[in-house]
Amino acid sequence: MSTAPETSQKYRPNVGITLFNGKGDVFVGERIDTPGAWQMPQGGVDEGEDIESAGLRELKEEVGTDKAEIIKIAPQTICYDLPSNLTQELWNGVYRGQEQTWIAAKFTGDDTDIDIHAHPLPEFSSWQWVPLSQTLDLIVPFKRDAYKKVITFFEDIDLS
Secondary structure (H helix, E strand, O other), X not given: OEOOOOOOOEEEEEEEEEEEOOOOXXXXXXXXXXXXXXXXXXXXXXXXXXXXXXXXHHHHXXXXXXXXXXXXXXXXXXXXXXXXXXXXXXXXXXEEEEEEEEEEEEEOOOHHHOOOOOOOOOOEEEEEEEOXXXXXXXXXXXXXXXXXXXXXXHOOOOOO
């Protein structure tokens, strides 16, 4: 089931990854293009790619590691709209926002396995582990409602 609003405009298929460490905190990265804006890893789902593969691929690209085990997939997708000035800049106006499937994953490596600069086009300038609830204070305002839903989906996960 989707939470997409009724509209004829398209949403870009996307996967988000809530990566939990052994203490129960989650990975967030500070966006290179938006200093001060932190987010959990996310990215587009390629044609023919399943959610699990897309999530692990995005994790490798953005976090520099694939040392993770998927433990839960959100029961529904979450849509958010981008501010209108960003839709033209990011996707030439093709998409109004993103329709995300969120994955909860357990990080099976250690902090030295994380390399946010491993990909030729890194997304993050720095990273940290934070409590899941703290992600609301770090995310850009237009994604806050989506993150509230992610928290609801995964707040029962306890790896500590």
